[in-house]
Amino acid sequence: MRVVLQRVSRARVTVEGRVTGEIGRGLLLLAGFTEADSDDALAWMADKVVGLRIFPDEEGKMNRSVQEVRGELLVVSQFTLYGDARRGRRPSFVDAARPEVAIPLYERFVTLLRASGLAVATGEFGAMMDVELVNDGPVTLILER
Secondary structure (H helix, E strand, O other): OOOEEEEEEEEEEEOOEEEEEOOOOOOEEEOOOOOOOOOOHHHHHHHHHOOOOOOEEEOOEEOOOOOOOOOEEEEEEOHHHHHHHOOOOOOOOOOOHHHHHHHHHHHHHHHHHHEEEEOEOOOOOOOOOOOOOOOOOEEEEEOOO
16 A cells, blocks of 8 residues: 655545545545555554644644644545556556455545544545645655555
């Protein structure tokens, strides 16, 4: 499992002009899955995302989690995170989970995040999405399990 996490002031996903998910202050998560991902990996990632101390405290130090600042989460599936462009001119996506595997993984990941009590919005799995964000910081991390 691979997640590109961005701390945002706001973010929104639209599909064919329709807003599918929108948040204010919080985290945008671009999530990719492999065939080998397990429930343990999903639980580890959800716990990491919710507890990661990347929001500023009163002194401006990154010392607070999204949970502590009562932020929101926007989760967007993105199989291209497993694109391999080391050879040739067109990336290979053989490491990305097929939809029949990835959809349940994505849905379980969202469920685990919602269990934290945070507001969680989503994109639309498999759709061509427009993702808009205002990166706060900027703070962008790549998490992998």
